[in-house]
Amino acid sequence: MAHIIETRDLTRKFGSLTAVDNISFDVESGEIFGLLGPNGAGKSTTISMLCTILRPTSGTATVNGFDVVKQPSQVRKSIGIVFQDPSIDDKLTGRENLAMHGDLYGVPRSEMGKRIDEVLKLVELEDRQHDFMSTYSSGMRRRLEIARSLIHYPKVLFLDEPTIGLDPQSRDHIWSYIRELIKKENITIILTTHYMEEADKLCGRIAIVDHGKIVALDTPKKLKEELGGETITLKTRNNVLFLEKVKEAGIARSAVIAGEEVKLTVENAHTLLPRVINIAAEHKVYIESISVQEPQLDDVFLHYTGRALRDSKGKEMSAMMRMRRRP
Numbered sequence: 335m336a337h338i339i340e341t342r343d344l345t346r347k348f349g350s351l352t353a354v355d356n357i358s359f360d361v362e363s364g365e366i367f368g369l370l371g372p373n374g375a376g377k378s379t380t381i382s383m384l385c386t387i388l389r390p391t392s393g394t395a396t397v398n399g400f401d402v403v404k405q406p407s408q409v410r411k412s413i414g415i416v417f418q419d420p421s422i423d424d425k426l427t428g429r430e431n432l433a434m435h436g437d438l439y440g441v442p443r444s445e446m447g448k449r450i451d452e453v454l455k456l457v458e459l460e461d462r463q464h465d466f467m468s469t470y471s472s473g474m475r476r477r478l479e480i481a482r483s484l485i486h487y488p489k490v491l492f493l494d495e496p497t498i499g500l501d502p503q504s505r506d507h508i509w510s511y512i513r514e515l516i517k518k519e520n521i522t523i524i525l526t527t528h529y530m531e532e533a534d535k536l537c538g539r540i541a542i543v544d545h546g547k548i549v550a551l552d553t554p555k556k557l558k559e560e561l562g563g564e565t566i567t568l569k570t571r572n573n574v575l576f577l578e579k580v581k582e583a584g585i586a587r588s589a590v591i592a593g594e595e596v597k598l599t600v601e602n603a604h605t606l607l608p609r610v611i612n613i614a615a616e617h618k619v620y621i622e623s624i625s626v627q628e629p630q631l632d633d634v635f636l637h638y639t640g641r642a643l644r645d646s647k648g649k650e651m652s653a654m655m656r657m658r659r660r661p
């Protein structure tokens with residue numbers, strides 16, 4: 335088998351809305367493959383089709399060599415899933431929860447104890463295994479969900495927003511477990527996220543998804559290199575006017591407003607800086623801050639989609655991005 339996952343022209347419509355629009359990609363065995371995109375881009379719908387939860391409207395997909403429409407039960411045996419809104423039974427202990435899931439997935443009784451020990455160790459929950467789930471923190475729950483999804487030795491693990499709603503420390507923990515997993519288990523991970531940092535740090539390759547289509551697909555490094563040039567980030571008292579005047583001057587490859595800032599992608603920032611400052615001065619736009627950076631993944635996203643990656647689920651993303659952007 336060439337690839338652990340293959341999709342060809344995969345499409346899913348909901349009435350007149352095309353949530354996933356002719357998506358084709360391959361995933362290599364053993365890689366962490368990221369689907370990155372804003373809310374509503376079609377990431378969960380793509381994963382749901384690969385997990386046989388949703389039927390494609392058209393196109394094909396195989397997982398571990400099995401067709402998602404024609405061989406759904408073989409696909410299900412090959413995969414583990416950690417979804418955004420999981421149901422974990424609070425009345426069970428962590429260990430009981432894993433055993434129940436192992437039973438559901440047909441893990442032989444003779445192997446069960448050993449496997450539960452292994453997955454508990456992987457997410458460092460051995461000490462809490464006999465406590466009721468109701469006493470777990472949200473980070474611990476997410477860790478148990480990951481352990482649970484691995485109980486039947488899946489070939490492919492789908493992680494849908496694995497760190498959403500978690501504090502930065504728990505997020506770091508989850509990232510290190512995911513890296514451990516790749517080392518210790520013979521597994522491939524498909525991860526959806528709208529955290530740029532998560533995609534950048536974890537994924538071998540990233541598909542940027544927007545409006546149901548893949549707009550770019552490569553390693554984070556290559557995506558950034560291909561964008562080339564530099565990014566000038568400015569905060570001004572009149573971003574709209576400033577953007578308009580910069581666009582009129584035709585000096586930037588791309589110019590967009592991202593949150594409270596204007597981002598310009600240019601060939602050579604240092605030769606262009608005086609020009610940029612002059613444009614602001616000519617139109618009496620006060621510049622509050624200005625900085626020059628190598629392109630980041632969010633600049634790649636801006637370049638391909640023409641907009642910033644917003645998080646409609648909360649303010650933490652914009653807060654996090656603002657913090658990251660501060661020099």
Ligand SMILES: Nc1ncnc2c1ncn2[C@@H]1O[C@H](COP(=O)(O)OP(=O)(O)OP(=O)(O)O)[C@@H](O)[C@H]1O
Binds near residue numbers: 371372376378528
């Ligand atoms: N069951 C459904 N019925 C109708 N429309 C749906 C359904 N599920 C998803 N959609 C729509 O399909 C589009 C893609 O949604 P999807 O959940 O795949 O996006 P996403 O990229 O996973 O977003 P998020 O980051 O918010 O999870 C959205 O416009 C959404 O409203």
